Amino acid sequence: MKVLATPIEVLAHFETNCRPRPLRIKYKEKEFRIAQVVSTAEEKLAGNRMLVFRCQSEIKGELRPFEIKYELNTCKWLLWKM
Template identity: 70%
Template sequence: MKILAKPISVLAYFKADGTPQPLRMTLNDKELKIEQVISVTEEKLAGNRMLVFRCQSEINGELRPFELKYELNTCKWMLWKM
């Protein structure tokens, strides 16, 4: 996987404990459904707490893995690896 670190728009819902669950994302003006969230971990990057979502989606007819990061302090989403 290649590191992209690209800010993106994500449609997500939040569980009762405040944890986001991504549903769809917009990439290159195309809306992609997030088929499966494989794992969720928490990390600190430059002192900022982030949730790392390892996901997979069907892109161009192929199931591809990728990583999304959600910054807890600013509520911003980032496509980290693809």
């Protein structure tokens, strides 16, 4: 996977414990449905708390893994690896 670190738009559902669950992402004017969230972890990057979601989505007919991050302080989403 290639590191991209690109800001993206995400459609997410926030559960009662205030944790987001991503449903769709928009990258380069294309929208992708997240087929599965494989794992979720919390990390600190440069002192900023982030949630890391390792996901899978069908892209060009193949199920491909990618990683998105949600910055808790600024509520921004990043496409980290694809």
